[in-house]
Amino acid sequence: MNDASSDQTPASTRPRLTQYSRQGLTFDVLDDGPLDGTPTVLLHGFPERASCWRDVAPLLHAEGARTYAPDQRGYSPRARPFGRWRYRIGALGDDAIALIDEIGGPVDLVGHDWGAIVGWSVAARRPDLVRSWTAVSVPHPMAFLKAAATSSQGLKSWYILLFQLPFLVDLLGRFFPRLLLSGLARTGMTSQEVARCRREILDYGALPGGLAWYRALPLMGSAARDTEVRVPTTLVWSDEDAALGRRGTELTPEHVSGPYEFVELAGVSHWIPTQAPDALAAAILARRASVAGS
Numbered sequence: 001m002n003d004a005s006s007d008q009t010p011a012s013t014r015p016r017l018t019q020y021s022r023q024g025l026t027f028d029v030l031d032d033g034p035l036d037g038t039p040t041v042l043l044h045g046f047p048e049r050a051s052c053w054r055d056v057a058p059l060l061h062a063e064g065a066r067t068y069a070p071d072q073r074g075y076s077p078r079a080r081p082f083g084r085w086r087y088r089i090g091a092l093g094d095d096a097i098a099l100i101d102e103i104g105g106p107v108d109l110v111g112h113d114w115g116a117i118v119g120w121s122v123a124a125r126r127p128d129l130v131r132s133w134t135a136v137s138v139p140h141p142m143a144f145l146k147a148a149a150t151s152s153q154g155l156k157s158w159y160i161l162l163f164q165l166p167f168l169v170d171l172l173g174r175f176f177p178r179l180l181l182s183g184l185a186r187t188g189m190t191s192q193e194v195a196r197c198r199r200e201i202l203d204y205g206a207l208p209g210g211l212a213w214y215r216a217l218p219l220m221g222s223a224a225r226d227t228e229v230r231v232p233t234t235l236v237w238s239d240e241d242a243a244l245g246r247r248g249t250e251l252t253p254e255h256v257s258g259p260y261e262f263v264e265l266a267g268v269s270h271w272i273p274t275q276a277p278d279a280l281a282a283a284i285l286a287r288r289a290s291v292a293g294s
Contacts, residue, residue, distance in 0.1 A: 017068060022098040025079035029099070030069040032057055037066030038288065039103050043096060045113020045137075046210045047180070047201045049075050052112070052273050059281035065108070065288070070099055072115070074209020075201075087209075087216040093121040097129065105129040108288050112136035112273050114213055120229065127231045132287045134234045136272050136280065137241060139248030140255040142227050151247035159183070159243075163214035177202050187242040188269025232259040234287040236280060238268035259290060 017031040030050045033040075040060055042053045050069035057067045073079050073087060073095050081087075096118055100107050109130045111119030116138035123133040138144065147153040180202075181194050189197070201207055233256045237249045253260055263283045268276045 017102065020070075020099055020102045022095055025073065025081065025095075026076065027073070027079050027095065027099070028071045028076045030057075031066070033061035033066040034064060035066065037061065037064050038108060039105070040065045040067045040108040040110065040284070040288075041096065041099060041103070042067055042069040043109070043111035043115030043118050044069065044072065044075075045111075045115045046213060047184070047197055047207065048113075049200050049204075049206065051196070051200060054274075055277035056273050056281050056284075059277060060284060063285050065285075068099060068103060068107075070095075071206075072096075072118070074212050075204075075206045077205070080205075080209045084212050084215040085219055087212040088219050089117065089121050089216075092118045092213070093125060096122050097126055100126075100129045106131045108132045108134075108284070110134045110136065110284055111138075113138060113270070117141060123229045123231050123233070124227070127229075130231045132232045132234075132291045133229065134236065134284045134287050136236045137238070137244055137270055139235060139237075139244070139252040140227075140229065142255055143251035144244075144248045146251050147245065147248035151245060153245045153247055156243055156245055160214055160217065163211050164218075177207075180207075187271075188240065188275070189271055190275075193271065193274055227255050229256045230258045232287060232291050234261045234263060234283055236263045236265065236272060236283050238265040238270065238272055238276070240268055241270040243270050261287070 014035070017029050019026050019028050042050070042057065044050055044052050049071045053067065053069045057069065060067055073092055106129045109119050109122060109132070116135040119133060119135060120140055123130045139147070144153070148157060177198070181198060184197060185194050201210065235249060235252055237244065249262060265272065265276050265279055272280050
């Protein structure tokens with residue numbers, strides 16, 4: 001049971017949603033676009049916050065979408081619980097479900113990186129709340145696990161094991177932020193994006209919470225393993241993604257029984273929302289158009 005509002009007031013007459021609460025945690029939200037627009041929830045990944053959608057959201061607004069981009073668990077200052085078990089996929093998905101309940105759902109759902117993992121869970125568990133689903137970069141979780149066992153994906157994901165160290169930041173002290181930022185630059189982040197990460201994640205105190213998502217992976221439970229996604233789905237992947245290989249995208253259709261489309265972006269790194277906003281917005285809008293009137 002969550003404490004999100006059950007208000008059924010039409011979205012077009014509601015004020016901007018700047019925050020919502022669930023089980024004593026309060027999440028900050030960027031709510032923008034036309035008040036009567038089609039509700040679209042944007043879930044960020046690691047190590048980013050809601051601002052990573054700043055170039056995508058206006059393109060969606062221009063086509064009649066009202067976007068809700070939360071700073072998720074571990075990132076919002078009033079939603080940073082202690083203990084890795086508090087960051088299991090089920091809890092992260094329930095946070096997103098609480099936001100959709102607050103909005104009044106169903107919504108067009110979009111998620112990048114870790115936000116995609118949360119979105120896959122929500123789409124599988126609560127298809128009644130999701131009109132359309134656009135996953136960005138990350139394949140279905142079961143497809144990812146199969147790819148990790150049968151391709152180079154396991155080697156690409158070496159950092160996941162590193163992040164399991166419980167006192168990683170303390171052990172490495174001031175060297176860890178440097179290592180993290182230099183690693184992000186090697187994955188294709190621009191210098192401006194790296195600076196934003198330093199400002200919005202490190203200086204903001206959000207890094208421990210972001211790392212907790214990785215540390216909770218051994219506790220992921222059934223919410224991360226739901227296999228069938230029945231809602232209309234698009235997977236957007238880029239061929240210069242240093243963290244996620246092609247094999248997971250090839251296996252994803254096995255886990256989607258609803259309408260499905262795969263969009264490959266050439267010459268783009270992992271950071272699709274900030275580096276290919278036009279192409280991403282086009283994919284989101286095409287998926288939304290496919291369910292128009294439903």
